Amino acid sequence: AQTVTQSQPEMSVQEAETVTLSCTYDTSESDYYLFWYKQPPSRQMILVIRQEAYKQQNATENRFSVNFQKAAKSFSLKISDSQLGDAAMYFCAYRSARGGTSYGKLTFGQGTILTVHP
């Protein structure tokens, strides 16, 4: 079974600065997907960024980028130019690429609470 570990229960950053959230995972599969989700106080989970394991290039979405190290099974999220609206709980998630499995069957980490100071 796959596991996802987020070792930082809480992180904080100053507005306009950069912060990196860590995530490691354990799997015996070679093809899979990795995600970062954001959960603000409204509790709605919002997809931030997605990485396909077969792609060597790190995914980027505006101020959000990942550092995907497949051999090390590491998938960190970097938030540049942090904004007050980035304050939320961030979840790392894994999804097998194996056929016949629900695409909704994500394995989530425990989450990291990000605080942004003005």
Added chain:
Amino acid sequence: ETGVTQTPRHLVMGMTNKKSLKCEQHLGHNAMYWYKQSAKKPLELMFVYNFKEQTENNSVPSRFSPECPNSSHLFLHLHTLQPEDSALYLCASSQDDRVLNTIYFGEGSWLTVV
């Protein structure tokens, strides 16, 4: 504003009660999901419906009973729950569960079992 709406947002029920959570999506999707988020465990998938057919039951106890009358609506019927069932229940939808699409979540229903 979310395209996935959940009601009620908060629910308190006794262990002998019967209640239901409702989810409605306005995104034209064909897949709908129930997830459970509790304080002690990571977010976990409970049920999946794709084109109104249940395609996944993640070993959920029978005191949770899902219903999907059409692609836009999903219910979670609750009966004889336990205090450990207290959690945030998130509904979500996607275009089609057979392909990798973005999953859109609602804001959840907070359930407290007393």
